[in-house]
Amino acid sequence: MLLRSERAGDAGDAGGAGDAGGAGPAGREQRVRRFTAAERWIHRTSAVLGGLCLVTAGCLYLPPLAELVGRRHLVVTVHEWSGLLLPAPVLLGLVSRAFRADLRRLNRFGPHDRTWLRSALRRDHRPTARPAGKFNAGQKLYASWSAGAALVMLGTGLLMWFTGLAPLPWRTGATFVHDWLAIALAVAVGGHIMKALADPEARRGMRTGSVAADWARREHPLWRLPPATPAATPAEPQRPGRR
Template sequence: MTPPADAPAPPGAAVRRFGPAQRRVHRATAVLMGICVVTAACLYVPQLAVLVGRRDLVVRLHEWAGLALPVPVLLGLASRAFRADLRLLDRFGPHDRVWLRAALRRDRRRSSRPAGKFNAGQKIYAAWIAGAALVMLGTGLMMWFTRLAPLVWRTGATFVHDWLALTVGVVLAGHIGMALGDPEARRGLRTGRVGREWAKREHPLWRP
């Protein structure tokens, strides 16, 4: 009988991918980002706004979740393993350019997509979402504390905040879709361990 996709890998075939710190940072960030996205939808989609009601409460949840968004990453910096992963995400090497060219050509052969612990797509996503979160935080603060900036700046901040929020929602949907299509990657974030064969296939340059 074939084991289910989410069945744990045999002990000898599993390698450690993430420690407790990385998994906690990811979960906490995912929860806070989820609150931001859901509350934003409730504020801007009329049908949801009518369904949920209590606009003041939704606004407060959105504001405080957005303000807390950087906290898991800042706390995670106390972990050596988390800092090591950040350094890997911040380095873009020649193999990453090969990976990107293959992705743009829609070349799905694993041999044409070399990757270390993180592939080029994951590195770009991490950099983009971190930058977007900082811009959202800055523009959100201008909208929240109206005395921080003149009216023309707040108007621009509202425009950037709203449209960037829509973009973040689309990118997050793509991120979640990719995760749903890879149960082994999800297992790595849930348990910290992945199958050795998966690691060799998806991240051949990674040496766990």
């Protein structure tokens, strides 16, 4: 990971949160673009493949689930192929300039990230105590750890799948690492989901691609916001006889 300040990488995030206005015409909420359609599809397909890996792993290793689901050969096949395809959305997403820019942001840690982590450990929830660019330090750590864990799971899974690739001691070690890392991944993904459930605006940003400008300024004060647009409002119903 590059220990460089995210401020430069985010093209002047610091002090840029005020670039997008607050309320728009007639007091309508202002929204800013956070994720492109390509980034949202990368997230969704990765979530589906990762979810399949975890669910099928549970069906393979937990006897009650194994008895409930049955069809062990089918479960094994789904588990193997979903794991093999897991890196595909990210690799295909590299053609997106916005996705590559966000990967660079996720790979940069600056002094403000250390401040964010200290505040998180102290359970200091004041927005001023947790400075963040487009991504906060917790999101960066989760992204880095998940990417590394996925690669280790892929490598150990291949050793378990193709038994001729390595001698028995290697395969035994790979099985040990694969099993315990799967448990750690399940815990991390569960925490990620709980954090998302606690922040409706963050979920809306991943679902629609845009977030409220006020939320962005409060939660990511060092993020240089793109131009804001008024939130869409339903069309006014016509009165009878009105054209």
